[in-house]
Amino acid sequence: MSEYQYTYEGFNTRAIHAGQAHEEVYGAVVPPVHLSTTYAPVKVGELRHGYDYGRGTNPTRDSLQVQLAALEGGVDGKAQAFTFGSGLAAENALIHAIAGPGAHIVMGNDVYGGTYRLVDKILGPWGVGHTVVDMGDLSAVEQALAATASAGATDRILWLETPSNPMMKISDIAALAEVAHAVGALLVVDNTFATPYLQLPLELGADVVVHSTTKYIGGHSDVIGGAVVVNDAEIAEKVKFQQFAAGAVNGPLDAYLTTRGLKTLGVRMDRHNANAGTIAQYLLSVPGVERVLYPGLADHPGHELAAKQMRGFGGMVSVQFTGGAAAAKQVAETTRLFQLAESLGGIESLMNYPAEMTHASVAGTELAVPDNLVRLSVGIEDVADLIDDLDRAISSL
CATH class of the missing domain: 3.90.1150.10 (Aspartate Aminotransferase, domain 1)
Structure with a gap:
């Protein structure tokens, strides 16, 4: 996708160049927006560069995903990013990818209202339970996770926002990662407020990062979007399948606007x-x-x-x-x-x-x-x- 993907350590260099190689035919410095919904194969069973249908893959969306992975995951090349039509669409896809009926989510007591509504009203009737705790109280978090294990929860997720919205609470990502991993739970960090410029949860031990890219990443109040970033290949494959199979993707124009905002x-x-x-x-x-x-x-x-x-x-x-x-x-x-x-x-x-x-x-x-x-x-x-x-x-x- 780009020779600059993970070459440089500087944040702003990666923001400008990752996934943004110039277009080969005309040499356009800004990659074109690929609006086509479908792609002609070389022949039956042989795709051109892996593209066949826009819900599954799109070059403009792929460029944004490479860019996000390079910023949130650093320069080691392990992170993968997946973008969606909104932040809540990203969260919904992630939870469906890593949890199912019988799962339990432990979340902060001032989590974003839309996230709480999604878990409580949409995923709750599907069989996903939840507990609300103060993320600053590590013993309370440990007890909540232990209780989910005792109750036989099939999958356990610790869901964190830091800084939190709107109470601006700061939680210890590294410590909470240890708490979660000690009992086999996954730590998901909503990094929307901090952005990858200010905070890198994956480097601190988190398993997954989510964003409403509508906010600082897009940065101009003109495009809705969301993202999931992971550095675990198994989780990445599950999220990728949800993105393709459920189809809550962002369109190419939205991906382009998000890419343009992310560069600055x-x-x-x-x-x-x-x-x-x-x-x-x-x-x-x-x-x-x-x-x-x-x-x-x-x-x-x-x-x-x-x-x-x-x-x-x-x-x-x-x-x-x-x-x-x-x-x-x-x-x-x-x-x-x-x-x-x-x-x-x-x-x-x-x-x-x-x-x-x-x-x-x-x-x-x-x-x-x-x-x-x-x-x-x-x-x-x-x-x-x-x-x-x-x-x-x-x-x-």
Whole structure:
């Protein structure tokens, strides 16, 4: 696919070149988008370069998958990536690949609401059980996994988000990998918030990484997608079969847009990090702010761990207000540069009220988000303008 696939150790070099060899006929530096749904064989039973039907394989999607594997899996060449039509489609395919009826998933107590809904409402009736625990409490995780073994669970999965959405909890990937592997469970890490630029779960012992590529990887709020990355050949083969057989793939135009965004991930994340850190520090001294949740702050309970397992603290900041839900909603509805919207990770700044938006599906459960909290996806605008926008909105409380 590309001579640059695993040649260079530099992240930005791999982001730009992995899977992106120039087109041979005309020499196009940017590989063309292959829109064809079907491919003519040389003859019956002899495919051209392995392509026959677009659901199974597509050159543009393959280029993105090589690119993602090179970034998430490093330079050893073992990782394989598989992309899908959305982050939840990727999660659904993964769980079907590595679990079945009788399986059990142990997940964090502030996991993304859509993931919880998928496991609880869709996979639950199919026979997949789940337990919710605090991923920062290793003994609680061990007990939960032991209980699933005692109950006779056929397959066990430890499902982790770090940083978590939206409470910004930091969990020890390496320690949790040891806990999971000690009892024969697989560790899956949702790396959407951190991205492979800031954190490499596979290097820390995770078995699988999942992404909503809609977020930072695409980076421009214009393409939905998801990905699964693994460095185990057996798991990879199972995920590949699910991708082909169930067909929740991303189309070639979506793959192209994701590839284009991924090439600038490193430079964008540097700016997201810088802006978010400045805004988090600013919010600490603002009247009406009860709590600022950002792992880059020295008083964040996961600060030291984040500094150890991440190369930066990310672009997400959550804020709780002393005025309760009314204050949180008022701020969310009166900022101008921070647009009130679902999703995150784009170049533009977004503000979200999780209790009634992204995490409405977990209302009334132990995963419920505090109603005085807003989540900031800090973009790459000039940070002084973003602070002015927040200052104006908060001062109106």
